[in-house]
Amino acid sequence: MAQRQHDYVHKIVFLGDTGVGKTSLTQRYVYDSLSEMGRTIGAILHVKRVEIRDLLNKLVIWDLGGQESFAEMREQYCSEASGAFFVFDRTRSETLANYEKWLTALYAAAGKVPVVFVENKIDLESELDPQNVIKIAESHASRLIQTSATENLNVDLAFKYLVEAILAGIKGEDIQVMKS
Numbered sequence: 001m002a003q004r005q006h007d008y009v010h011k012i013v014f015l016g017d018t019g020v021g022k023t024s025l026t027q028r029y030v031y032d033s034l035s036e037m038g039r040t041i042g043a044i045l046h047v048k049r050v051e052i053r054d055l056l057n058k059l060v061i062w063d064l065g066g067q068e069s070f071a072e073m074r075e076q077y078c079s080e081a082s083g084a085f086f087v088f089d090r091t092r093s094e095t096l097a098n099y100e101k102w103l104t105a106l107y108a109a110a111g112k113v114p115v116v117f118v119e120n121k122i123d124l125e126s127e128l129d130p131q132n133v134i135k136i137a138e139s140h141a142s143r144l145i146q147t148s149a150t151e152n153l154n155v156d157l158a159f160k161y162l163v164e165a166i167l168a169g170i171k172g173e174d175i176q177v178m179k180s
């Protein structure tokens, strides 16, 4: 028997301002550790295989390497994404307020794909109004999850939510199976 093929390949992109914790969340999920990396240039791709709903999913996870402020690269970065995390830092309210610029770029490049709102750094005090956070996530029909990359809280669950939403979308619409 040949090795089991992936049922699906999903491109997952991390959106959000510099310093919110995108790289830390990626590192935690993919490698189960945090390394002290310097700021890197361009986008970095990581691959993770995960079984969800009896389906073998190959996740190609894109992490921005310190180019968050370059609007012109957002479209290429988001192009053909299957789903996205919008990450904000609960200690800096402006990182939530910027959701529109990120989601507009995503929808323009990838269509209306699932998004999970990630309130990161829950090990720290919040400066956000929790009702406002819920309202914004709901207005995008998105699930909200609170994480800590440093304390490894809910990181796996965030990915599970997103992959489940992607799979639900695939099954509800025309089936677009991408075999690897």
Ligand SMILES: Nc1nc2c(ncn2[C@@H]2O[C@H](COP(=O)(O)OP(=O)(O)O)[C@@H](O)[C@H]2O)c(=O)[nH]1
Pocket: 016, 017, 018, 019, 020, 021, 022, 023, 024, 025, 120, 121, 122, 123, 124, 147, 148, 149, 150, 151
């Ligand atoms: N306290 C705390 N710090 C975090 C958390 N996630 C990331 N950080 C810190 O926030 C800073 C920026 O994280 P990084 O992953 O580089 O953010 P990025 O620019 O969005 O990729 C680093 O100093 C991280 O150690 C978290 O959950 N809690």
Ligand SMILES: [Mg+2]
Pocket: 022, 023, 024, 063, 064, 065, 066
């Ligand atoms: Mg980063």
